[in-house]
Amino acid sequence: MTFEAIEKPEGERAAMSWTSDVAAEMLKRLGIEYIALNPGASYRGLHDSLVNYLGNRNPQMLLCLNEDHVLSIAHGYAKASDKMMACALHSNVGLMHGLMGIFNAWCDRVPMLILGATGPVAVEKRRPWIDWIHTTKDQGALLRHFTKWDDEPRSAPSIVEGMLRAAQLSLTPPCAPTYVCLDSGLQEEALTKEVAIPDVSRYAPMQAPGATAAQLERAASILLESRSPVLLMGRGERGTDAWARRVRFAELLGARVLTSIRERAIFPTAHPLHAAPPIQWMSPQVKAIVASADTLVGLDWPELNGTLLQVSRDTGSVCDSIINVTMDSTLHNGWSMDYFGLPPVDLAIMSTADTFIGQLLPIIEARTGGQPRWKAGGGKVEHAPQYSESADIELQPRDVEVALAKLRGRHEFTLAHVPLGWAGDVFHFRHPLDFLGHDGGGGIGAGPGLTVGAALALRGTGRIVLGILGDGDFIQGATALWTAAHYEIPALFIISNNRSNFNDEVHQEAVAKMRGREVDNRWIGQRIDNPKVDLCALAKAQGVASSRPVGTAAELEAEIARGLDVVAGGQPYLIDARVATGYANPPLSRGAD
Incomplete structure (x- = not known):
């Protein structure tokens, strides 16, 4: 059985005739392939539209047994693809189930379009008891501290605008989840006139800004004058081209590289310049590497001050120069402390790590004549992996x-x-x-x-x-x-x-x-x-x-x-x-x- 054949609807696709069809159409036009959900009556209109209007294709529904999994599946999908999945959460109760997963995705800076629903906002449309306990005023308040943006549209054209903006913002660096709450009463209203849906390509996510010419010149001077630079490589793009640029950047500078096991693979860990196993907790070896640096470069490294703090309580004394490249501050708020400690920085660059490296690499290439300070040969000796001494009796x-x-x-x-x-x-x-x-x-x-x-x-x-x-x-x-x-x-x-x-x-x-x-x-x-x-x-x-x-x-x-x-x-x-x-x-x- 092909993947597409699983849960394939019977009959012909219906024409766009209900407000929830507009939301389904927007998912399709935004190029979303999958929507994870645990069913709920608050979005029964949208559910029907996904099945009988779209034919359960683009997006295809993924049935989950708990809202926690709705979010974690969409989260894992984004980590592997850098693409956005959609999620559907039932009313206030399903949303409260999924809040932890939304927080995980927020802290991990991944894109995600979350569609929620509330019971009918109009009193006369509410069924006794159930629609009253499942209707919440300003439902977005439950997650506003750890989403990038939220909306509660009041008309079909508002759904179009809200979903365009939610997708655009979620995919604009630094990425994070966005939330659109669909009034269940509005979903079940028949369309009385055609709804204009614009060309979604004109609402593409915005590109990350880069360093200024002056910042690039100063960064190049600091790094080329550095005797012992260390690159803290945190978040980065999934592409192999970006991977190769990061390797070339480190080799030209002769810089040691540290990575984190909390972040995705960003640099080849067997490379001689990769100075220690990916960091979970800072070992004495890692502390010594940071302490010996005269220049430290944070490349979207989430907890720069915490890294310095484990070397010295006087974080300003750890090294001569600190360059910090990140856009993370655009998401920081007073509710969540996922902004971590405030580090001392000599050159702050508002950019993604890979945008900055792409800008700086040609300058470093030109100034070094393309001759890397790191010389191939020697370096790490890889030993065959060995089990623990007692592995034939008990695994470690x-x-x-x-x-x-x-x-x-x-x-x-x-x-x-x-x-x-x-x-x-x-x-x-x-x-x-x-x-x-x-x-x-x-x-x-x-x-x-x-x-x-x-x-x-x-x-x-x-x-x-x-x-x-x-x-x-x-x-x-x-x-x-x-x-x-x-x-x-x-x-x-x-x-x-x-x-x-x-x-x-x-x-x-x-x-x-x-x-x-x-x-x-x-x-x-x-x-x-x-x-x-x-x-x-x-x-x-x-x-x-x-x-x-x-x-x-x-x-x-x-x-x-x-x-x-x-x-x-x-x-x-x-x-x-x-x-x-x-x-x-x-x-x-x-x-x-």
């Missing part, structure tokens, strides 16, 4: 990464998600789609949906999408797998199952140490054990194939090989990898030694 968290590195071969893997404590020193990123970053806002339960969304975006490309998930994250988001099974979206889910909410064990240990109390009690109220949750059964209940838990390196390799075969055949698969309680690298925890 890092062994999952080792197994993937060993079995990678000629496969093109895309890691849609990795758990906390991922080591990052074995599985190297060679391509911008090798790794898609974290969930943005730390909202537990997003990992399964992110994986499904990424697999949807990369379906048919030959890339194998893997979600490496913690057990807590998976259990909270397990029903997202039903959508993968129903729509035959191939993805491999590997659960690094330590049977604990281990991040909070670390916090409880920190508090016990600060208070001089018993550290060994840290597990109480944290362990997911006695009984163990049957993760394989959870997957099978959603229609996703799985075998049995594995606990040794040999079992893990055999299960991954089996799972890759299933995924290559177009179906999802889940592996429960039972690992020792712990992390592959030490976490940052307030008060911990």
Whole structure:
């Protein structure tokens, strides 16, 4: 069965005759391929329009079992494609379910068009009880602090304008979700005259501004005079051309590069200039690299001041010159602290990182004569990945990464998600789609949906999408797998199952140490054990194939090989990898030694 044949409507497509048809038509004209939803009566008009007016094509509906998955699937799709999916959330109650996913997408700076609905604004149109509790005045207030823009149209022409603006703003850097709330009463009004829909190409997203000529000259001078520059590479474009420019930029400057495991793959991690594994928590090695820099360049690096703070409480003394390239301040508000600490900066550039590099690279090329300061040869020595000493008896968290590195071969893997404590020193990123970053806002339960969304975006490309998930994250988001099974979206889910909410064990240990109390009690109220949750059964209940838990390196390799075969055949698969309680690298925890 082809993807398009799933949930294909019967009969002929209806003509545009209802206000909700206008909203559906706008989705089509905006080029949106999919809309994720969990059904609700507040947008039953739009639902009918998607089916009987559009024929469930462009966009095609993706039925989800929870609004959390509606958002996480759209989020994962955007991370893998840099394209916008649409979401539909039912009234105030569905919106409140989805708020965490919206916050994740906001913190991750991804585009997303969210269509909501409220009960009939007109009193006379409300059904007793249900339409009253599902009608909210200014529903956008629930999410206004962590969306880029919201609207509640009052007419069919207003829907056209609102959706044009929402799409334009969501896709304009820095990207973020936008929200359009459709009055259910308005949706069900018959059109009395033709609605003019303009050429949507004339409402394209705006391009990011670039550095001024003076800023480029100053940046070039600082960097070429620098003896020990360090580039903090954060967010960036998915294209291979941008990837190549970033590599060339670092090589010309002879600059060491640091990346973050919280952000998407941005630089080849096996390159000799990539100075340390992608950062989850700053190791002594990373702190030493930052401390030794005379010039530090933040390239859309979200937490520049936090990076400096881990080197010295006097952040202004960390290095001679700091260049910060970001547009993130255009989204900052007083509600969410995702703007992080205010860093000391000598040259601030209002631009995206890749726009800036594209501007500066020709200047650096000209001034260096195209001769890179970094000389090829020598550099990193890659060793064959090795399992932990006890992997034939019990897996350690890092062994999952080792197994993937060993079995990678000629496969093109895309890691849609990795758990906390991922080591990052074995599985190297060679391509911008090798790794898609974290969930943005730390909202537990997003990992399964992110994986499904990424697999949807990369379906048919030959890339194998893997979600490496913690057990807590998976259990909270397990029903997202039903959508993968129903729509035959191939993805491999590997659960690094330590049977604990281990991040909070670390916090409880920190508090016990600060208070001089018993550290060994840290597990109480944290362990997911006695009984163990049957993760394989959870997957099978959603229609996703799985075998049995594995606990040794040999079992893990055999299960991954089996799972890759299933995924290559177009179906999802889940592996429960039972690992020792712990992390592959030490976490940052307030008060911990």
